Amino acid sequence: MATLEAMAARFQEGRPVRLTGHGSKDFYGGPLGDAEPVSTLSLNGVMAYEPSELYVTAAAGTPVADVEALLAQHGQHLAFEPPRFVGAASGGTGTIGGMVASGLSGPARATAGAVRDHVLGLTMLDAKGELLHFGGTVMKNVAGYDVSRLMAGSMGVLGLIAQVTLKVLPQPVATATLRFEASQDKALLRMNRWGGQPLPISASAWWDGALVVRLSGTEAAVRAAIHKLGGSVIPEPMAAPFWRGLRDQCDEFFLGARRAVQGGATLWRIAVPSTTPAMPLHGEQLVEWGGAQRWVVTPMAPAQVRDVVAAAGGHATMFYASDKSAGTFSPLGPQLTRIHKELKRQFDPAGIFNPGRLYSDL
Incomplete structure (x- = not known):
């Protein structure tokens, strides 16, 4: 199993790599491509846990379910309820690194905050094989804090997340x-x-x-x-x-969505202002987060869906789809595109990490 040193040496070769854990989210984002897989599963285990200080530090390949089982012993949990994908139709088991890289949060996100709001710090390997440290173990430690948050939802295009420190909270009474x-x-x-x-x-x-x-x-x-x-x-x-x-994501709605995708439909994950009325989108819908997240299973063309959602002031992401040629994530405007490309250039100038998983030109 690869160590951080072996991974660093591999990255220094400058050839494209696909960062992966158990593969529970291989369906998410752009195409996997033919880049060589680099697994994080050898980076496993809880490095530090201080229940009284409300933080836990775990290696990237550690299953989310394992971390939560440890927290539960002390009456604590990850309040944003990240999908663990245990028993989900996607297969596999979600890891801490994949949790941060995908940026996915569960039912409590509207009240507890998103993944990025609970990331206190992290360690990552960049394209030069250098180990970089950002953030700390408490919310007031802001050294490099924005970089830690930046990795949430980055889909692994900026570097390999090696270790993460997360804020934990008591379970409700x-x-x-x-x-x-x-x-x-x-x-x-x-x-x-x-x-x-x-x-x-x-x-x-x-x-x-x-x-x-x-x-x-x-x-x-x-x-x-x-x-x-x-x-x-x-x-x-x-x-x-x-x-x-x-x-x-292993309940009846998501299982049905997977079946519908096999028949040519697409499951969309839509973010809109919570006050947005029901949108004219054909197909089965599920609403979460007080109205701010809408799941829609529909055969409608991607351009139609995104036009309707954009008119409501939101954005639409292809979650499950057999054809993602229209792009998994909503297209960016010129300014955001420039920011994304500059971040990619700074962290991964050779363009080796997860090419095409976030956007085709990153």
């Missing part, structure tokens, strides 16, 4: 899940109205005529919210698997 019958428009109105109130809402999802809301906090706060909101309480033995399936 109490949780409850409520269900409401509602159309998408009514569900969006409710979610946005509730979002402006002091309610302990930690996640929400609308699909197939049902709005499901998770409450998390103190027992008193959760009881008061149940009394105020009404709805039907879903027993925890049924609610927990629902949120877990949504988080790990």
